[in-house]
Amino acid sequence: MAQTVIQDQPDISSQLGQSVTLNCRYATTWSSYYYMFWYKLLPNGEMIYLIGHSGQNERHGRYTVNFQKARKSISLTISDLQLEDSAKYFCALWELTVLKVMGIAK
Numbered sequence: 001m002a003q004t005v006i007q008d009q010p011d012i013s014s015q016l017g018q019s020v021t022l023n024c025r026y027a028t029t030w031s032s033y034y035y036m037f038w039y040k041l042l043p044n045g046e047m048i049y050l051i052g053h054s055g056q057n058e059r060h061g062r063y064t065v066n067f068q069k070a071r072k073s074i075s076l077t078i079s080d081l082q083l084e085d086s087a088k089y090f091c092a093l094w095e096l097t098v099l100k101v102m103g104i105a106k
Helices: none
Strands: 003-006 020-028 034-041 047-053 058-060 063-068 073-078 088-095
Touching: 003 088, 020 034, 020 088, 034 063, 034 073, 047 058, 047 063, 073 088
Parallel strands: none
Antiparallel strands: 003 020, 020 073, 034 047, 034 088, 058 063, 063 073
């Protein structure tokens, strides 16, 4: 099953206290059974899970996810920016693995 994730905003700058929106587009062969996640990569290499969902908009603290399934896009808005928000951000697509066993039961 092929999947693609595209983030086409290499660098974004904003001011303390402002909001910023990061965009992500994706392609998947699945019509359902997939989840989207946002992660933050700290300078020390630690990857921090921020927020994720399976098809609905969500808010967690200063993080808001806007999911547009028809457009195959997901955005992350970070409000009230703080200095510690300076980092690399990644969106990720996870597809479930479905196993189908064929045959006749004995």
